[in-house]
Amino acid sequence: xxxxxxxxxxxxxxxxxxxxxxxxxxxxxxxxxxxxxxxxxxxxxxxxxxxxxxxxxxxxxxxxxxxxxxxxxxxxxxxxxxxxxxxxxxxxxxxxxxxxxxxxxxxxxxxxxxxxxxxxxxxxxxxxxxxxxxxxxxxxxxxxxxxxxxxxxxxxxxxxxxxxxxxxxxxxxxxxxxxxxxxxxxx
Numbered sequence: 001x002x003x004x005x006x007x008x009x010x011x012x013x014x015x016x017x018x019x020x021x022x023x024x025x026x027x028x029x030x031x032x033x034x035x036x037x038x039x040x041x042x043x044x045x046x047x048x049x050x051x052x053x054x055x056x057x058x059x060x061x062x063x064x065x066x067x068x069x070x071x072x073x074x075x076x077x078x079x080x081x082x083x084x085x086x087x088x089x090x091x092x093x094x095x096x097x098x099x100x101x102x103x104x105x106x107x108x109x110x111x112x113x114x115x116x117x118x119x120x121x122x123x124x125x126x127x128x129x130x131x132x133x134x135x136x137x138x139x140x141x142x143x144x145x146x147x148x149x150x151x152x153x154x155x156x157x158x159x160x161x162x163x164x165x166x167x168x169x170x171x172x173x174x175x176x177x178x179x180x181x182x183x184x185x186x187x
Contacts, residue, residue: 010048012038017055021103026056026110060104060113067093067117084175087121087151091167094155102159114155118148147178 016037020029029052035042049055070093076085094101105114135143151174158170 006048009038009040009044012040013045013048013055014059016040017052017059018100018103021056021108022106023108025108026052056104056110059100060110060116063097063100063104064116066097067120071120081175083121084171087171087174088168090117090120091155091170094159095163095167098163105155106159107156111152114152115148118151118155121148121151143178147174150174150177 013034016034017029019037020033031042031045031052034052034055035045049058067090071086071089074085074089076082094105103109105117154170154174154177158165
């Protein structure tokens with residue numbers, strides 16, 4: 001099979017899975033459904049992927065690679081926390097790839113992958129907090145895990161609201177809630 005045809009086939013299968021994930025979770029999607037949606041036979045599917053989970057993981061790895069590339073193109077400003085800038089860039093990527101991200105980061109998406117995305121920010125946040133001697137390491141880690149899981153919930157709400165709030169505002173909200181909690185907001 002020529003490279004062009006392989007590319008077309010893989011893309012059709014990815015699009016098919018994404019369309020199906022918009023309706024139901026991966027554990028309720030069969031290979032047969034993916035192939036019917038893509039108009040590709042099952043033997044062709046198995047030439048490229050072991051199962052629907054393998055296909056999903058390949059899509060997720062592609063997104064992760066693209067996000068990392070998106071981040072590497074950015075020159076971080078010294079006057080803003082790096083974790084905020086990273087999160088904003090990730091959310092800009094989400095906006096630019098809304099159709100795909102609404103599915104893989106939404107309610108039918110893989111929770112482990114969603115955490116993996118947010119971990120890109122958490123790792124940088126931990127580095128920023130290393131100089132903060134007011135909190136012990138365990139408290140810092142609990143705070144960041146709280147922010148990680150709360151951030152995922154906030155992102156899912158943002159996706160359901162069709163990304164109406166600008167990426168920077170969502171990033172600032174998550175960082176503020178993680179670092180200062182509700183008391184960081186003035187009434």
